[in-house]
Amino acid sequence: MTFNSQNLSSNRKSKTFNNPERFIEGWYWAIPTDDLRVGEVKAITLLGRDLVIYRGKDRKAVTFDAYCPHMGAHLADGKIENNGLRCSFHQWKFDREGFCIDIPCLDETLPLKLKAWPTAEKYGMIWVWTGEVPLQPLPFIPELEAQDFDVTIISQFVSNCHPHALIINAIDTQYFQTFKRIPAENIFDTQELNQHAITFTNNTQGRKGNFLGKLIRPFYKNDLNYSVCYWYGSTSMITFIPNSMHVHVMFTLRLIAGGKTEGYTLLIMKKRQRTLGKFYNRIVLALGKILSQDFLKVDAQILEKIKFDLRTPVKTDQAIMQFINHLERQPALSWGTWQQARTSRDSETRDNRDKWRDDFND
Numbered sequence: 001m002t003f004n005s006q007n008l009s010s011n012r013k014s015k016t017f018n019n020p021e022r023f024i025e026g027w028y029w030a031i032p033t034d035d036l037r038v039g040e041v042k043a044i045t046l047l048g049r050d051l052v053i054y055r056g057k058d059r060k061a062v063t064f065d066a067y068c069p070h071m072g073a074h075l076a077d078g079k080i081e082n083n084g085l086r087c088s089f090h091q092w093k094f095d096r097e098g099f100c101i102d103i104p105c106l107d108e109t110l111p112l113k114l115k116a117w118p119t120a121e122k123y124g125m126i127w128v129w130t131g132e133v134p135l136q137p138l139p140f141i142p143e144l145e146a147q148d149f150d151v152t153i154i155s156q157f158v159s160n161c162h163p164h165a166l167i168i169n170a171i172d173t174q175y176f177q178t179f180k181r182i183p184a185e186n187i188f189d190t191q192e193l194n195q196h197a198i199t200f201t202n203n204t205q206g207r208k209g210n211f212l213g214k215l216i217r218p219f220y221k222n223d224l225n226y227s228v229c230y231w232y233g234s235t236s237m238i239t240f241i242p243n244s245m246h247v248h249v250m251f252t253l254r255l256i257a258g259g260k261t262e263g264y265t266l267l268i269m270k271k272r273q274r275t276l277g278k279f280y281n282r283i284v285l286a287l288g289k290i291l292s293q294d295f296l297k298v299d300a301q302i303l304e305k306i307k308f309d310l311r312t313p314v315k316t317d318q319a320i321m322q323f324i325n326h327l328e329r330q331p332a333l334s335w336g337t338w339q340q341a342r343t344s345r346d347s348e349t350r351d352n353r354d355k356w357r358d359d360f361n362d
C-alpha cells in the first residue's frame with residue numbers, strides 16, 4: 001500500500017459514514033436473549049422503526065412491525081398463543097410468519113400479513129436483519145466461526161456521538177500511541193471477508209516499558225496480535241491476546257435518534273470442556289471484565305463532546321480511511337423507513353470513493 005502525500009482526502013463527502021440519516025443494511029442487535037422469555041412480547045425501536053419482538057412456545061424469537069393492520073393497535077399489548085401473536089384490541093391473530101389466521105367477528109380470515117423481519121440469536125443477543133432476506137451471516141469472530149464459545153455481557157451504554165465515530169476508536173493508532181500509550185505499531189494488514197466484513201490485523205512486539213505490555217507479556221511468547229473485525233460498520237470484534245488465550249471483545253452498536261449510539265460490550269472466549277477448562281474461562285472472563293471496564297471504556301469525556309469531522313486525515317489515519325472506504329461500498333438504508341437510501345450526494349461520493357480506492361487499495 002503506498003501513499004503519495006501525508007495529507008489525504010477527508011471524509012466530508014462520504015454518504016454513509018457518520019451520517020445520522022442512514023445505516024448499512026445488515027444484522028443489528030435488538031435485545032439480549034435473556035430479556036425475552038417464552039410467552040413474552042416486547043416493544044423495541046430499531047434504527048427508527050417501531051417493532052415488536054416475541055418468543056413463542058417453540059422458543060424462537062419473532063419480529064414484526066409494531067402496529068396491527070386492522071386499526072393500528074400496538075402489538076406489544078398483545079398476547080402470545082402457542083407460536084402466534086393475538087392483538088389485544090379486537091383479538092385478530094397472526095402466525096409466526098405474520099399471516100392473519102383468526103378474526104373472531106368473521107367466519108373467514110382476510111389475506112393480511114404483518115411485516116416480519118428475519119430474526120436470529122447468537123452471543124447472548126437477538127439480532128434482526130433490516131431487509132427482506134439476509135444476504136450475509138450474523139457477525140462472527142473469524143477464528144471462532146465453527147466453534148462453541150462462552151460469552152458475558154460487560155456493559156450497555158448510550159453515547160452522544162455517532163456509532164462510526166465510536167467504533168473507529170479500535171483502529172485509531174494515533175489515539176493508541178499518544179493517549180493510551182498502548183504498544184501498537186502503525187501498520188494494519190486488512191482483509192475483506194465479504195462485502196460487509198473487514199479485518200484489521202496488527203502484529204507487534206510493543207514497547208517493553210509499557211504497563212499493558214508488561215501486564216500481558218507473561219501470557220505469550222510471540223508478537224502481540226491485535227485484530228479488529230468490523231461487520232456492517234456497526235459491530236466490531238476485537239481480539240487482543242495471542243495464542244490459546246484469545247479473548248474477544250465485541251462492541252455492537254446501533255444508531256438512535258439525534259445521531260447518537262446505543263450499544264453493548266461483550267467478552268467472548270472459545271468454550272473449554274472439563275471442570276478446569278470451565279473454571280479457567282470463568283476466571284479469564286471475570287478478569288477481562290474488570291480490565292475492560294477501565295481499559296476499554298469509551299473515553300466518555302472526549303466522545304460525549306466530539307463533533308466528529310475528519311477534516312485533515314494524515315498517513316497515521318490510514319486504517320480509518322480504509323474503514324470508511326469499505327463502509328461506503330455497502331448498501332445503505334434510510335433511518336426510520338428502512339428504504340434504500342439515495343441522495344444527490346451519491347454521484348459526488350462515487351468520485352470521492354474512487355479517489356480513496358486509488359489512495360488506499362493495493
Ligand code: FES
Pocket residue numbers: 068069070071072073087088089090091092
Ligand atoms: S387493532 Fe388489532 S385487531 Fe383491531
